[in-house]
Amino acid sequence: MxxxxxxxxxxxxxxxxxxxxxxxxxxxxxxxxxxxxxxxxxxxxxxxxxxxxxxxxxxxxxxxxxxxxxxxxxxxxxxxxxxxxxxxxxxxxxxxxxxxxxxxxxxxxxxxxxxxxxxxxxxxxxxxxxxxxxxxxxxxxxxxxxxxxxxxxxxxxxxxxxxxxxxxxxxxxxxLHNAALLGLMYATMNGFLHATALVGSAGVPAAEFADLAVNRFLPTVVDAALVEAAPDLDAGHYPGDLGTMEMNLNALEHIALTCEEQGVHAGQPRLMRDIAAQAVADGHGGSNYLAVFEVFRKAAAR
Ligand SMILES: NC(=O)c1ccc[n+]([C@@H]2O[C@H](COP(=O)([O-])OP(=O)(O)OC[C@H]3O[C@@H](n4cnc5c(N)ncnc54)[C@H](OP(=O)(O)O)[C@@H]3O)[C@@H](O)[C@H]2O)c1
Known part of the structure; x- marks a missing residue:
């Protein structure tokens, strides 16, 4: 060579x-x-x-x-x-x-x-x-x-x-970082694949939905919000003034029900709903959605 x-x-x-x-x-x-x-x-x-x-x-x-x-x-x-x-x-x-x-x-x-x-x-x-x-x-x-x-x-x-x-x-x-990053990768891919299957149940092509979901929705609503939220995770600070865990639990319930109506696998939204319900049971009903971080990190002590 x-x-x-x-x-x-x-x-x-x-x-x-x-x-x-x-x-x-x-x-x-x-x-x-x-x-x-x-x-x-x-x-x-x-x-x-x-x-x-x-x-x-x-x-x-x-x-x-x-x-x-x-x-x-x-x-x-x-x-x-x-x-x-x-x-x-x-x-x-x-x-x-x-x-x-x-x-x-x-x-x-x-x-x-x-x-x-x-x-x-x-x-x-x-x-x-x-x-x-x-x-x-x-x-x-x-x-x-x-x-x-x-x-x-x-x-x-x-x-x-x-x-x-x-x-x-x-x-x-x-x-440890490898497992964390791969977990993020699989969760993100599954989130996209599940969402695409959900709109696909009404005949929406994956290529059309990908543009809306990946090019528009994720960068503005998810990516930027997570970077901004990181200091709050370190501080355990979850103010619910713009939206509470109870509101998010309601949204997750609707996602799971929509899947059932459309004949799409509902396991992922049900799991997310159960985690949010645990956060509410732990006293975070009035916190914002980031308080599910407390459910994740305290699982060993539960
Ligand atoms: N491929 C990827 O995209 C990727 C990305 C990131 C990290 N990794 C990591 O990189 C590592 C290697 O992955 P890979 O994709 O190259 O393929 P792999 O299938 O995970 O590993 C293949 C290698 O392991 C050897 N091997 C397996 N069992 C063995 C044993 N009992 N004794 C001796 N050698 C053994 C194979 O030897 P033979 O050729 O003789 O079977 C071959 O050299 C993995 O830990 C994987 O998780 C892979």
Missing amino acids: TQQPSTPGQNSPVTVVGLGPMGLALAAALMEKGHPTTVWNRTPAKARDLVARGARLAPSAADAVAAGPLTLVCLKDYAALYEVFGSARAAAVAGRALVNLSSGTPNEAHAAASWAAERDFAYLDGAVMVPPPLVGDPGSVFLHSGPREVFDAHRDTLASLGDPRYLGADPGLAV
Whole structure:
């Protein structure tokens, strides 16, 4: 492949372990930016194109890690991490930095950080917040958490993949943010899909509704309001002078009834109605709708 002119950090060798769609994109972006790239995958055939473009295929995961100072791990889950590195010779991998970009939970990230410490890996957890085709774009966000010095030592190399954000020393913070942002993504997509099904019950085409919903309604009524509301969430301040929880409960009831009338799945609005009803039962009937935040964050104590 054609290597780009080098800039600081670009000549640093990098290893990528795991060549699913995301690992392939990581390795391709690193090669594009001029990093000598070593790869390893359980199914070696998936490395064929990368090798043809100049990547080195290591014979084992331990050999792959030993090839350079930094290894990006991008496997299905944390269980695969242990399966891949469980038998790695400690001497070959000690002192290397391992950045785990596999999906998981905060508890799994904490356990992986302890596992890495026992093996003398410098461990940084992480999460990729874009799909494979966007890896390598300067605006693509990568989240990282763990020891600051590990992030700082490899920041320039990580910047070859996009915009690396350091969230803090707690290794669980990256996957916690990942779960929060993906939850937001699924809730938003489901909100749009459900609304489109509702108007679709009267024959309205999705393309027509998308313009009204996504280009007009969301930016003015939802997006801006949420950014403005964030300080109130931190302060637990929910003045109901422009609209109360009781009023919103009524609106949610009407959405659920409309779904039932139109023969559209009513599970989502019913769940939102139940959460608002809980907020009313908790004494927030006169607060504004943001008080459902109290229901969400106090669920563990309930
Ligand atoms: N694709 C996306 O849009 C996207 C976006 C953001 C984050 N991610 C995250 O990135 C990670 C990788 O995702 P992906 O899309 O590349 O595909 P994936 O299907 O989640 O993971 C595939 C990779 O995991 C390996 N693997 C699975 N089980 C294994 C095991 N028991 N032992 C060894 N290797 C094992 C596969 O090896 P084989 O090739 O040998 O099967 C392959 O390298 C995931 O945690 C995913 O959540 C993906």
